[in-house]
Every structure is written in C-alpha cells, then in structure tokens.
Amino acid sequence: MLPTQYLVYKLQLTNYTAYELYCSVTTKVEYKAQLGSIKMSKAARRKTTSQMMVSREKEKQVFKIIVIGDSSVGKTCLTYRFCGGMFPAKTEATIGVDFRERTVEIEGEEIKLQLWDTAGQERFRKSMVQHYYRNVHAVVFVYDVTKIASFESLPHWIKECEENRLTDSIPRILVGNKCDCKEQVAVNLNMAQKFADFHSMPVFETSAKDDSEADHVEAIFMTLAHKLKNSKLLMPPSPHKQATGDNGTSNSIISVRKSHSAHKSSGGTHSPYEEEVWCAC
Numbered sequence: 279m280l281p282t283q284y285l286v287y288k289l290q291l292t293n294y295t296a297y298e299l300y301c302s303v304t305t306k307v308e309y310k311a312q313l314g315s316i317k318m319s320k321a322a323r324r325k326t327t328s329q330m331m332v333s334r335e336k337e338k339q340v341f342k343i344i345v346i347g348d349s350s351v352g353k354t355c356l357t358y359r360f361c362g363g364m365f366p367a368k369t370e371a372t373i374g375v376d377f378r379e380r381t382v383e384i385e386g387e388e389i390k391l392q393l394w395d396t397a398g399q400e401r402f403r404k405s406m407v408q409h410y411y412r413n414v415h416a417v418v419f420v421y422d423v424t425k426i427a428s429f430e431s432l433p434h435w436i437k438e439c440e441e442n443r444l445t446d447s448i449p450r451i452l453v454g455n456k457c458d459c460k461e462q463v464a465v466n467l468n469m470a471q472k473f474a475d476f477h478s479m480p481v482f483e484t485s486a487k488d489d490s491e492a493d494h495v496e497a498i499f500m501t502l503a504h505k506l507k508n509s510k511l512l513m514p515p516s517p518h519k520q521a522t523g524d525n526g527t528s529n530s531i532i533s534v535r536k537s538h539s540a541h542k543s544s545g546g547t548h549s550p551y552e553e554e555v556w557c558a559c
C-alpha cells in the first residue's frame with residue numbers, strides 16, 4: 279500500500295469510525311431524547327391523573343358526623359355496618375375516636391360522610407372531647423333499646439353537645455340500636471318518640487347486627503346525608519383521603535382502633551386533623 283493510499287484509507291477509516299461514532303452517539307442521543315419524552319409523557323400523564331383526582335376531591339363536600347352515646351350501645355357496629363357493609367365479627371371498647379367514611383351519591387352529586395365513632399367510656403373520651411365537637415355537621419345519638427340506662431343518659435349527651443355549641447340548628451337524629459333483641463326491649467318506641475319530639479329530632483329503631491335491617495341502617499344514614507346536602511354546609515376534602523390513596527368513590531374504613539384490654543386507660547387518641555368550615559348558603 280502506497281503511503282498516500284494508506285493515508286486515504288486511514289482517513290476513510292477514521293471518517294468511517296467517526297461516522298459510526300457519530301451515528302451511535304446520535305442514535306443514543308435520539309434514543310435518550312425519545313426515552314425522555316416517553317418518560318415525560320408518563321410523568322405528565324401521572325400528574326394529570328393526580329390533578330384530576332385532586333380536583334374531583336376538591337369538588338366533593340365532606341360532612342363530619344359524630345356518633346355518640348353510652349358505651350356498648352353499638353356505635354362502632356352501626357358505623358361499621360354503614361361504611362363496611364357488615365356487622366363486625368369482634369368489637370372492643372373504642373379508645374378516643376375511630377373514623378370511618380363513605381362516599382354516597384345524593385341527587386347526582388357525590389358527598390362524603392365522615393363518621394366519627396366516639397368512645398362511650400368516659401376514661402377513653404377525656405382528651406378527645408374538644409376534637410369531637412369541632413366543626414361538626416350532624417350528630418347521631420345512639421341508645422341501646424335493651425338498656426334503659428343508655429336511654430336515660432341521652433340528656434347528658436345532648437347537654438355535652440350544647441356545651442360544645444352544637445345546638446338543634448344542625449341535623450341530629452336519635453337511633454335505638456339492638457332491636458333484634460326483641461325479648462329484652464326495655465325502651466319502647468313511644469318513650470323514644472316523645473323524647474325525640476321534645477328535642478326536635480327524628481328517631482329510628484334498628485339493629486346493626488341483623489342482616490335484614492341492613493337496608494334500614496343504610497336508610498337512616500342516607501336520610502341524614504340528604505339533610506346535610508340540603509343544609510349546604512361545606513367542608514374541604516379530608517386530608518385522610520390523600521393519605522389512604524382512596525379514590526373517593528368507595529366505602530372505606532379508615533381505622534378501627536380498639537382497646538385490647540379492658541384495663542387500658544390511655545393512649546387511644548388519633549390525631550384528628552384540623553378542618554375549617556364555612557357555609558355556602
């Protein structure tokens with residue numbers, strides 16, 4: 279090979295290598311760019327989806343409903359029946375408060391009912407009382423139809439509500455639970471009706487346990503949901519929703535926290551978030 283030929287060949291080879299290199303770099307750059315755009319579009323898609331979910335959440339009205347009454351009247355079971363669709367297999371005394379929520383559709387609009395299942399036992403309530411009563415939209419008073427004492431306690435619960443500025447200006451309902459225990463009824467409906475009339479609230483007798491009463495439990499809470507929606511009180515969406523990743527269209531049991539021992543005396547408090555409330559009337 280002549281030196282000039284060799285030089286040309288070398289040059290060609292170098293050019294070829296450079297071209298190869300150029301091609302591979304270009305291809306990689308293009309590939310990376312393409313990959314980037316794929317990644318970007320995925321990220322963008324994810325962002326759009328989450329934005330859509332957040333805006334859907336923003337649109338939804340959230341109502342805080344507290345469920346109160348003596349210990350063992352069935353507050354947990356009633357809220358579980360409504361939010362979880364069944365009677366819980368096992369329950370223990372509520373410590374502080376448990377939250378359950380469910381999104382329901384009223385007149386074509388989704389609203390979220392956030393049920394605060396409060397502890398009936400005084401020792402499990404103390405530290406939580408001020409949180410229960412903040413920004414409440416509705417109250418469900420529960421008594422046990424087989425326990426007259428739980429019915430006689432109702433004035434105490436109503437007084438506690440009033441002391442915490444929950445008057446009859448917000449929807450309130452009275453629920454006599456355990457009506458499946460027909461043989462043991464100690465509070466008849468007449469008594470309950472008189473009491474309810476006096477306090478300007480409707481009364482319902484039902485059973486969280488009896489499956490045939492499930493529709494009735496549903497109807498009770500849906501009646502309340504209608505009242506709430508028509509009252510036009512608004513709350514911002516629950517921060518719980520983002521935390522749980524719930525898409526907001528299903529029923530959800532946020533937490534079921536119970537004491538594991540009857541001797542437990544403290545520590546049963548969630549950290550309920552702070553909410554603002556305003557009226558859109």
Ligand SMILES: Nc1nc2c(ncn2[C@@H]2O[C@H](COP(=O)(O)OP(=O)(O)OP(=O)(O)O)[C@@H](O)[C@H]2O)c(=O)[nH]1
Nearest residue numbers: 349350351352353354355369372398456485486487
């Ligand atoms: N027969 C019958 N038993 C029920 C019904 N609802 C609840 N119970 C039982 O009553 C007991 C107390 O129920 P809970 O729902 O834990 O009562 P609670 O009012 O939440 O009690 P605290 O958490 O202490 O305030 C449990 O043994 C339940 O199985 C009902 O409708 N019928």
